[in-house]
Amino acid sequence: MIPETTRAAVLRAYRKPLVLEDLPLPPRPDPGAALVRLERTTLCGTDAHLWQGGMPFVELPIVLGHEMTGRVVALGAGADTDALGRPVELGTRLVWSESACGRCHGCAVLREPVLCADRGYGFRQRADRAPYVTGGLTEYCWVSPGSARLVVPDDVPATWAAAAGCAGKTVVRAFDRAGGVPPGATVVVQGAGPLGLFGTALARASGAGLVITLGAPDDRLALARRWGADEVVSVEEVPDPDDRVARVAELTGARGADLVFDFAGSPTTNYEGVLMCGQRGTHVVVGLAGPDAVAVPPGVVMGRELRVLGSLNGDVSDLDRALRFLAGNRDRFDWNAMFAPPIELAAATSALAGMAAMTAIKPVIAFGTEELC
DSSP: OOOSEEEEEEBOSTTSOOEEEEEEOOSSOOTTOEEEEEEEEEOOHHHHHHHTTSOTTSOSSBOOOOOEEEEEEEEOTTOSBOTTSOBOOTTOEEEEOOBOOSSSIIIIISOOGGGOTTOBOGGGSBTTSTTOOOSSSBSEEEEOTTOOEEEOOTTSOHHHHHHIIIIIHHHHHHHHHTTOOOTTOEEEEEOOSHHHHHHHHHHHHTTOSEEEEEEOOHHHHHHHHHTTOSEEEETTTSOOHHHHHHHHHHHTTTSOEEEEEEOSOOTTHHHHHHHHEEEEEEEEEOSOOOTTOOOOOHHHHHHTTOEEEEOOSOOHHHHHHHHHHHHHTTTTSOGGGGBOOOBOGGGHHHHHHHHHTTSOSBOEEEOSOOOOO
16 A cells, blocks of 8 residues: 655755655556655765755755665556566565656667756655655655666665665766776776775776775775775875875876776866876766866866766666676675664754765665664
């Protein structure tokens, strides 16, 4: 039986506590849609950014969260298989990618769901309009018809599956956009948040010869070392961008890096990233530098024959590869070291504040009884 309402934490005003309230649920799923009872939601830096008012074009009220997994409680017609054709039924555990319209130039011509002109991120759905809850800070979540789903393997903990839904797939796509990691390549990872840490692990697992991770604070850099960074550079201890460029040059014997991934999104990240590249290196832009971004030196791009690529989130293929990467490397990397202890929905505001203050790497909201393992 489909519940009439769901308990949700609603963002009604920036930088204010989320409001716990009961939101209505549609009486039945539309064709292609599903209703899922969530098990875990992991918070992303974008959630903290939204809560702080950093994306004022997003209409309030909304339910934050776009990394979540749960079990199906209702299915619309035609929603009985996942993106790989595997059966989906009541009780099936799912993770899903954002919805895509399937009709725009990005979808129909370029065949790139991430370039959809009307991509349905969970936080784009207002909480005062049907279907009300497509975000993750809710007990029950509406999965839109255009969302590509994947059945979560039984041996993948819900927390890992949730984190794959944005952080994991975003990193996997960035590496794919770069063309992979050549054997023995020098890789620089800008940022030591969830994306930077996943990126550090993926660089190491992909056969990089030297991995350098830049970021802060020290506990994140320590985890980066555990996950494969040969060298780390603290942006707190080396606050000047040009000094960080000089440090990377020193660590690479003045040759620079083959691959530099921007997982930080600061105003100087892309300026630094281009300068950190060696000849015919590649800089992949994932983070949002903001309106005060320092200009990239085009003379360096030309003179070193660099590639500067953009990479936007990820689609269901990246999500599938992220799940397989997490499961296949469970004995090599302690994924749980990134996650904070699970908390209840009522504590979501404090979790967002912790992310904003960088005291937590990856908060976890728990709705069920699964152990963090």
